[in-house]
Amino acid sequence: MTNRLHPTSLSWFHLLALLVAGSLQTLTFSPFNWWWLAPFSIVIAACICLSLTPRLLFRAGWAFGLGLFGSGVSWVYVSISEHGNTSIPVAILLTLVFVGGLALLHGAAFWAWGKLAKTSQSRRLLLFPAVWIIGDWVRSWLLTGFPWLYLGTAQVDGPLASFAPVIGVHGVTFWIVLSGIAIIFCYRFARAARFSAAIAIAFAVALPWMSGPLMTNVQWTILADEPKTVAAMQGNIPQQIKWDPEFLKEQIYTYLTLTQNDWDQDLILWPETAIPIPQDQAGKVIEHIQAELGPDSTLITGIPWYGFSNSLEDFTFRNSIMAIGNGDGIYHKQKLVPFGEYVPLQQWLRGVIGFFDLPMSSFSPGPENQAPLKAGDLRVMPFICYEVAYPDFVASYARNTDLLLTVSNDGWFGHSAGPHQHMQIARMRALETGRYMLRGTNNGITAVIDHKGQITDTIEQFTQGTLRSKVYAASGHTPYMQTGSWPALTLALILIVFVRERVIPKLS
Template identity: 30%
Template sequence: MERLAGKVILLWGWRRALAAFLAGAVAALSQPPFDFFAVGFISFPVLVWLLDGAAGRPGERFVQRLLRPFLIGWWFGFGYFVAGLWWVGNALLVEADAFAWALPLAIFGLPALLAVFYGVATALARLAWSDGAGRIAAIALGFGVAEWLRTFVLTGFPWNAIGQAAMPVPLLMQTVTVIGMVGMNALVVLVFAMPAVLAARRGRIFGLSLAALLMMLHAGFGYYRLSTAQTASEEPLLHVRLVQPSIVQSSKWDAQMRDSIFSTYLDMSRRPQPAGSPPPDLIVWPETAVPFILSERPDALVALGELVEDGQTLMVGAVRMERGSADRSARYYNSVTAINDGGETYDAIDKIRLVPFGEYLPLSGLLSRLGMSRLVESVADFSAGSQRRPITTAGGVTALPFICYEIIFPGIAGHGGEDADLILNITNDAWFGDTPGPYQHFRQAQIRAVEAGRPLVRSANNGISGVVDAYGRTIDAFGMDAIGVLDIAVPRQRLTSAFDPRLAGMGVLVILGLWTILASIRDRRRFD
């Protein structure tokens, strides 16, 4: 192990960059649909050894000393995000004649931007680098901070957070209820990177023992929580029907296809229930299922009113339009619209977190003059919603809606989830085809259900529609390219945690920070 570490430490120039890139790319195999989490025990020790070789030179300026570890982390992140997010480019092939030119921006530009966070992580870690297990705490702290920053900087994009690598199954998702994603991200890196101490002279026994203890606690807590899980009530929360038509994305906004698409949703929603199954209390259509502005089509509203029977609620993904009172200019929102058995649209929640270049054009005044436009087709640029709150169904059940990638942001329990009976996620993953994207999206939705302690109802045009219980266990689901309706009984679950995972996660960072500082001070005194 020492010989291997020595070879990695001595890498220089393009060889060092290539090793960091490959280590990051291999780490991406820990994410869905592969879930090969063991690669973390290879990728992160290599990253530690690369940083061991990034020591500053006498007389170097402070910025120069930071640049070397920053670039190592950047190359690692670039490999990780290229290998894990290449499928984003598939969305541009839906209208290839108009947007294929932007493929390099999607496949390489987005990863290059996200890699900056990992560059910051390694630069911060190298500031307080030490020998033995202390430097493992430093890199865990750096990644914990970087992943936290990814949740909100530049509107946030915490896709494929490192901590998810240790949560491939519900048994291993339960720890997130204690330390949140902030703590998970940091401790997962700590465990993954700890084998690097095998090449060190000090801290081997302590470091490896700590990693083994954390893994046992992680799995043991999951086993305990699932073995003592609430028994689902015989009376479910409600019965839901999920409609997944797998409409081809290139046809979605075709004016000649709109009526046909709408009729498809109506016909599928009217299908008889399986023998012995009660009628649904809630019917859910996916994101932007209605391919026109509902308020401009009275005939469509009448048809929806005829669809919804007594005591039922229909929640549909639709574009909502508002006209200003002064200039009569229109604003458009990507919304979840609730329709009752009287055919009234009695509530709507607008998407708050919009996708840059997909749902709106950032700096539109400047970029539009340069010839830039949104990279996907839709009715118009969307405006962001201002408030998230639960929608109440006809039966009194409260559902907290999240549209598309809003579900990937951790901590949703603190955004109205405590007042909701279930989490509702509508999406359209048809943009990405049968690539890793829809599987990664569904995994993140599972983890949000565990965080919130509420069952999750998820409807996708294509992707993975299904119901997940409050422990992250899939009750039933459709796979990619499936066409049909799912009738599922949603369990009655409202779980609470004795811990505040947000505070506990920050506590993990504080402990790692103290460990890092003390280890760095000890090493400096030893060499003085």
């Protein structure tokens, strides 16, 4: 393989191809679910970038990121334009800034890839999966993190799904990227008439894809013999009136009405901020719910919390969820959505445009190491909206719990792909932890997800209704719950350390 780099500018054709390659990855996720496109996206990107200098690799990575995030998360435009009181030109500009900023992370990863691998194309191919995974991991925490559109998430319906409880979403992503690189190696070896090497690589990389479906019956956790009955209410409250004081009573009445035939269920779920007033002002509502509930029933609802924070040494609002009835506990959201739940640099941004003054955008994060909620004899670990996107965060809190639960209000994103992607992410968390997950949303997608990440019951989007189903408590830990993403990250670091030019200088 040649070591010569071509420090010329990227052609428009190559830039367009990189945009297309990034966009292909969006098609692997819900609602499209064309997971098989992922390795081919990697092939296109890697082939274009193999001979580029680090400076050009930054541009190439940024173009690829623009394709991925421009197609995959442009649904933020809906919340900015339709619900953020922002004009269309400003909403477009803010969406472009958001997408362009995320794409810079891919640009930085591609640049680092070139710096680490130097001029060797073989070294670049070997390092590509490692750099990709490290880049994904950095994106999960930098500036509060954006753990969205991980390639492994799409495999919840693919042949690699069975490996998620073992190696997690980052490990699955690693194998997807490695598969794309293997295609390139196979092609080059075949061209050089080294057919045995090409066949060996193809077989080794294809083995998990072929064996994965055979492992679907492997049980990493133990399910209880008897199910618990659950009911989840989907109010379909229009986002425009969600925080309007004139409609607060109407919203609460909606959920009370939806629950009127289900007060005796073991577990009842209302979505994020279903009670749109702080808990210190919702005493009568809570008392009414307690009076209606059956003796063995627990209702869990999203509700804003206002009180004194020892960590902040001040009174503050929090986005919370609480258990009422035959259970107890309150959980405060830890992973807040920038601009939706808090405003970075608010001393400068507040008041500039309506988007920076969204209702309830002054929440404070909850403390770490919070206990699960209790619902009868169930230990229920809740996650509020965006939190379910953090794989290691969920895996850590899922330990020593029986059931996972997540609430959200995806009404911010309308008819876009955002709610479908969010649902798919929740399914991956259930699969990784081997636990049932009950998901309650304002306008969809409300569902019960089993311990294999499969939807057992759901309510159609943008409808008002009640989901009635059954869930099973789970005990035990999946391998991923015990190790988190560290095996995949450690493997990536080992590759980076040992495949560098100074360690293996003769690699062509």
